[in-house]
Amino acid sequence: MLGLNVTVVILTFIAYVLPFLAPKFFPFLSVLTLVLPFFLIVNALFFVYWLLQMKRQMIASGLVLILGITFINKFYKFSALDLPKEEGDMVVMSYNVRLFNLFQWLPSPHVKEDIRRFINEMNPDVLCLQEYSENAGVDLRVYKYRTVFMQGYQIKSGQAIFSKYPIIDEGQIAFEGSDNMLVYADIRKGRDTLRVYNMHLQSIKISPDVNEMEQHVDSINKRKSTMVLHRISEAFKKQQIQAEELMEHKKECRYPMIICGDMNNSAFSYVYRGIKGDLNDCFEEAGKGFGATYNFKYYPARIDYIFADRRFKVKSFQHFPEFKNSDHFPIVTRIKLEPR
Structure with a gap:
């Protein structure tokens, strides 16, 4: 479980960096951006898994989730905005x-x-x-x-x-x-x-x-x-x-x-x-x-x-x-x- 957790953490960090790197230099790695939300979900599951056991292994996934908080609105919005209609x-x-x-x-x-x-x-x-x-x-x-x-x-x-x-x-x-x-x-x-x-x-x-x-x-x-x-x-x-x-x-x-x-x-x-x-x-x-x-x-x-x-x-x-x-x-x- 720890080995799988570390693998997912590394892949998630790579996916965080890829929006700043041109795909022509890392074309195969760029595919990871398509599944970044999946990595975030898996990290959340690992965090809960280690938390329930009160083990410090939860720190890695916890850190990844904190760093990825800016990506959440791009994937899921919890509330909508619908302002009144106006002229213009x-x-x-x-x-x-x-x-x-x-x-x-x-x-x-x-x-x-x-x-x-x-x-x-x-x-x-x-x-x-x-x-x-x-x-x-x-x-x-x-x-x-x-x-x-x-x-x-x-x-x-x-x-x-x-x-x-x-x-x-x-x-x-x-x-x-x-x-x-x-x-x-x-x-x-x-x-x-x-x-x-x-x-x-x-x-x-x-x-x-x-x-x-x-x-x-x-x-x-x-x-x-x-x-x-x-x-x-x-x-x-x-x-x-x-x-x-x-x-x-x-x-x-x-x-x-x-x-x-x-x-x-x-x-x-x-x-x-x-x-x-x-x-x-x-x-x-x-x-x-x-x-x-x-x-x-x-x-x-x-x-x-x-x-x-x-x-x-x-x-x-x-x-x-x-x-x-x-x-x-x-x-x-x-x-x-x-x-x-």
Whole structure:
């Protein structure tokens, strides 16, 4: 038990350091950031185990838990924030719609209509969609202004930003050697101009289907585990390059900014730390529970985010794990730009 405890403590310390180290230097070790919450739980169990026996071995896990207290809000929020609605509030929604089920991954024939209805019910002022496809024919004409960048041949897909406010400038960053991309729109709201980024970083690509992905977990062996680790490592290296492109691009922005999208990585990663920078993670500010955004039954994975400039006051945040019309869940926040 002591040997296992020491092993978990060492792995946890390594996971603490990894957000500060570029994945390209330690690609295999970077995988540990995905399971950091599991390490914290195991350390808590070891702490209780040694505490009940009144043994000093509890100190190691106790120290790890104290050092990791800053990570807790990234994994689980005990209470939500829901401030009263006011004039000037803005609702922002981010959702990876998985091509609106264009290739019938889900058996329901009503997926795209359910997504459209959900969007109308949430009625966001700014809507960021990843894996968007015009081929699905989803009517979002309620939005007068839109920024859409697509790629591909017969079936085109990409990123889209829909807005109730005028879009005065737009652009994209097509990531080299990847089907993923980043788009942005400068939005005029009253007298203010806001920059909205919609990102979709490199997928881990364990499997194109969630059910198949779960089969990897159910029937894992040495060959498959090595393959999965290799894919995750390669994806993390690509994500680092993509995140650095975003970080460089946003340096030139003089407007209050919002960054939405599918990061395909955890809140304990180098990529998360770099993109978030000094922005607020809206889940951390106002969310509740695990904040899971990916439909994976073995782990409450939070890989979709809305970050907001500190000039915005985050007033509420919601995620919708019961809305299973994609492999991701939608997230919605309500924010307000504070006067200078």
